[in-house]
Amino acid sequence: MSRLFLNRIYLGIMLSFALVLLIPMGLLGTLIISQVRSALEEETKSSALSALNQTKLAIDTRVMELDEMSYQISTNRFLRQLFNADGAAGPDQYFTIADFARDFSSISSVNKFISDAFIYMKKDRTFLTPVTNYSADLIYRSYGPRDSTYEQWLAELEQTHDGQLRASAQIGTIADKGVKSLIYSRTLQSQGGQSTATLLAYIREGTIRSLFESQSNRLKGDYYIVDESGAVIFSTDPDNAILKSPMLSGTHQGNFASYRLGKQSYIAVTVPSQVRGWSYYSVIRQDVFMSRVDWIQGMILAVMAACLLLGFALSVYLSRKNYLPIKRIISSINKGGKTEPHLAIDYDTLIGKIEETYDKKSELEHQFKQQLHSIRSNFMKKLLMNTYRNQGEIDRMQEVLNIRWKSEWFNVLLIRIDDFAPLTEQGDGYRPDLVRLIIVNIAEELFNQRHQAFSYEEEGQITLLVNYGDLSEADMYQETADLMKQLIQFIGDRFRIDLSAGAGNVCQGLSGVPGAWAEAKLALSQRLLHGKHSLTMYRDIPLSSNSYYYPMDLELQIMNHVRIGDAEGAERLLDRIYEENYVNRRLPVYLVNCLFFDMVGTIVKVLDGVQANHEEVFGENADMVATLMQCDTVDEMHQEIKEILRRVCVYLLDRRESNNNDLRDRMMAYIEAHYADKELSLLVAADYLGMSNSYLSRFFKDHTGYNFIDYVTRLRIQRAKALLSGTDLSITEIADKVGYGSANSFIRSFKKLESITPGQFKEGR
Numbered sequence: 001m002s003r004l005f006l007n008r009i010y011l012g013i014m015l016s017f018a019l020v021l022l023i024p025m026g027l028l029g030t031l032i033i034s035q036v037r038s039a040l041e042e043e044t045k046s047s048a049l050s051a052l053n054q055t056k057l058a059i060d061t062r063v064m065e066l067d068e069m070s071y072q073i074s075t076n077r078f079l080r081q082l083f084n085a086d087g088a089a090g091p092d093q094y095f096t097i098a099d100f101a102r103d104f105s106s107i108s109s110v111n112k113f114i115s116d117a118f119i120y121m122k123k124d125r126t127f128l129t130p131v132t133n134y135s136a137d138l139i140y141r142s143y144g145p146r147d148s149t150y151e152q153w154l155a156e157l158e159q160t161h162d163g164q165l166r167a168s169a170q171i172g173t174i175a176d177k178g179v180k181s182l183i184y185s186r187t188l189q190s191q192g193g194q195s196t197a198t199l200l201a202y203i204r205e206g207t208i209r210s211l212f213e214s215q216s217n218r219l220k221g222d223y224y225i226v227d228e229s230g231a232v233i234f235s236t237d238p239d240n241a242i243l244k245s246p247m248l249s250g251t252h253q254g255n256f257a258s259y260r261l262g263k264q265s266y267i268a269v270t271v272p273s274q275v276r277g278w279s280y281y282s283v284i285r286q287d288v289f290m291s292r293v294d295w296i297q298g299m300i301l302a303v304m305a306a307c308l309l310l311g312f313a314l315s316v317y318l319s320r321k322n323y324l325p326i327k328r329i330i331s332s333i334n335k336g337g338k339t340e341p342h343l344a345i346d347y348d349t350l351i352g353k354i355e356e357t358y359d360k361k362s363e364l365e366h367q368f369k370q371q372l373h374s375i376r377s378n379f380m381k382k383l384l385m386n387t388y389r390n391q392g393e394i395d396r397m398q399e400v401l402n403i404r405w406k407s408e409w410f411n412v413l414l415i416r417i418d419d420f421a422p423l424t425e426q427g428d429g430y431r432p433d434l435v436r437l438i439i440v441n442i443a444e445e446l447f448n449q450r451h452q453a454f455s456y457e458e459e460g461q462i463t464l465l466v467n468y469g470d471l472s473e474a475d476m477y478q479e480t481a482d483l484m485k486q487l488i489q490f491i492g493d494r495f496r497i498d499l500s501a502g503a504g505n506v507c508q509g510l511s512g513v514p515g516a517w518a519e520a521k522l523a524l525s526q527r528l529l530h531g532k533h534s535l536t537m538y539r540d541i542p543l544s545s546n547s548y549y550y551p552m553d554l555e556l557q558i559m560n561h562v563r564i565g566d567a568e569g570a571e572r573l574l575d576r577i578y579e580e581n582y583v584n585r586r587l588p589v590y591l592v593n594c595l596f597f598d599m600v601g602t603i604v605k606v607l608d609g610v611q612a613n614h615e616e617v618f619g620e621n622a623d624m625v626a627t628l629m630q631c632d633t634v635d636e637m638h639q640e641i642k643e644i645l646r647r648v649c650v651y652l653l654d655r656r657e658s659n660n661n662d663l664r665d666r667m668m669a670y671i672e673a674h675y676a677d678k679e680l681s682l683l684v685a686a687d688y689l690g691m692s693n694s695y696l697s698r699f700f701k702d703h704t705g706y707n708f709i710d711y712v713t714r715l716r717i718q719r720a721k722a723l724l725s726g727t728d729l730s731i732t733e734i735a736d737k738v739g740y741g742s743a744n745s746f747i748r749s750f751k752k753l754e755s756i757t758p759g760q761f762k763e764g765r
Helices: 002-074 077-084 091-110 136-143 150-157 205-213 291-333 347-385 391-400 432-447 473-495 510-525 552-563 567-584 589-609 614-618 624-629 634-674 682-689 693-704 708-726 731-737 743-754 758-763
Strands: 116-121 126-128 133-135 162-171 179-191 194-204 222-226 232-235 256-261 264-272 279-285 409-419 452-458 461-467 498-503 535-537
Touching: 002 091, 002 162, 002 179, 002 194, 002 205, 002 222, 002 264, 002 279, 002 291, 077 091, 077 194, 091 116, 091 126, 116 136, 126 136, 133 136, 136 150, 150 194, 179 205, 194 205, 205 222, 347 391, 347 452, 347 461, 347 510, 409 432, 409 473, 409 510, 432 452, 432 461, 432 473, 461 510, 473 498, 473 535, 498 510, 510 535, 552 567, 552 589, 552 634, 567 589, 567 634, 589 624, 589 634, 624 634, 634 682, 634 693, 634 708, 682 693, 682 708, 693 708, 708 731, 708 743, 708 758, 731 743, 731 758, 743 758
Parallel strands: 498 535
Antiparallel strands: 116 126, 116 194, 126 133, 162 179, 179 194, 222 232, 222 279, 256 264, 264 279, 409 461, 409 498, 452 461
């Protein structure tokens, strides 16, 4: 019975392989062939459409080049001279025709699309060519359409043309040797609704045919160009079978149409053109169009038949090969007992048992890992904070966590993430917990190579409890420094994350761990002095001064420099204070903060002394203390204080400049109003403006370039000159009006400045 059961399994496997082969071959084969055939048809259509599109683009481009050529010709200055010429042709006009023929030859030779080009001039019935000018009857015999008389042809040319391309026609009447060409015509000048100058360009039918036949992906067939009225402009088929296409009858939409003509089926491909409203057609016989499709379909059927035969042979082989693992699985399930005759085991049962066992194992492992992490974190926290009541509790937790210390020497390290801006730039995918996990894993891996390390995370900081291996105490410190520098360097280079770290002193026994933790905290706080990306060992923290250097006289000097706007002088004093406190005295962190807060107080004193509004100086960031607290290092705080001083100096200089301008305006207005006062003097003006004589004299000289008396004298003389020129007042009266006590004083001052007397000035006006 067992062998029969096993044979049924084997037959089931073989049947499965057979069905896997038969289903795609039988059910999906037809669909695949249909899809492949459809895809090939679409590819063939796409190829035909692409070839027609390329031809359309080439012809449209050349027609647009004709339009451009006609524009260049119409704007030619020699042709314009011929348009504007009056009367009979003279020598000058012949020279103009020759000049234009040269330009015409240059312009038309660039366009390889046309075979010949002429310009018909109505007023004298001549044609301008790239060589010279010819009579109209001569051009007609060589290029006139056979289906039109000479007069009909000229009448048609005298109509306006906007760049039409007429259908292929036989041209040339001499010796019956005409050729078929398309004719491009465009009016260059018109008058009274009729063309007075028309451009004719002849395009050989063979040129257009070569454009159609030059496409490498074209299918053999006939090609047509049809204008928007349905007239055939160009055709490679003399019977114009395209006229029988549903595309021209308005019964079909799209780029493709199928129709029958006699016993033959055709496929028509069309592409519309936006240049002239034309349509391009390609008419291909159905058997030509589908020849590649039919050939590939036959190849697919042959390959499918070969695959079917090979598949049956592989089914037998693979069935036997895949049966052996099933046999071993069944033996494992029945291990330790005999299979009952009615026992049946199938794939679903086996898979279900395996999945059930795996799920239970994964769930147990997951629960254990979760509990282990929580228990270990709690153990670390209580160990660091020294909250265990006795050594027995510590020993029991070590047993639960399966912790075996390498030695009795320990240390505590604190790691702080200073900057992880590059990761935040990645958007929503950034996770701080994942960043900390990466750092913890790398740190533990580094220390676990020779020691033991256990991590604990709280308040964004990572704590590492390190249990050293067999090393001397000096080597423990060196090993700790080397590994932490390696960690900081690797995290910075690999993930662009800045870390700072602090390490306590090596302690003996777990009882010293809380003290080492406190030392590590103090060491980490030194990052304010050492900057980001730094490592501080507690043992390396030097003994520091208990006071900072900031004497009162130095503070007064800084205030004086700021009041006069001397930012450079104030910065030199700040650098001196920075050098003394940070480099020489190596202040602890709390004294560094006190020093900078004291400097903020100095700046506040200056601003309050001049009654300045803090918001006018700093805008929205008027809280200087808050600005300093955002700095990460002492150097950043130093630079920030210097920036604050620079802004205060700029503010005070601007305000002083504004006050000086106001004083200058008041002083000039006072002089203007009192220059005629004989008592006007520097003393009187200083008393009026409320300042000392010496300051006003220096200020006036700095802002006008003159001393006070010279400026008043010049102003009085200017006013006197106006009175001498515009009034009949006597010199004595004018002297009195401009502030002189006597005419003699006025005359001396006038002659000193003008080199002539007032009387002479008045006589010479």
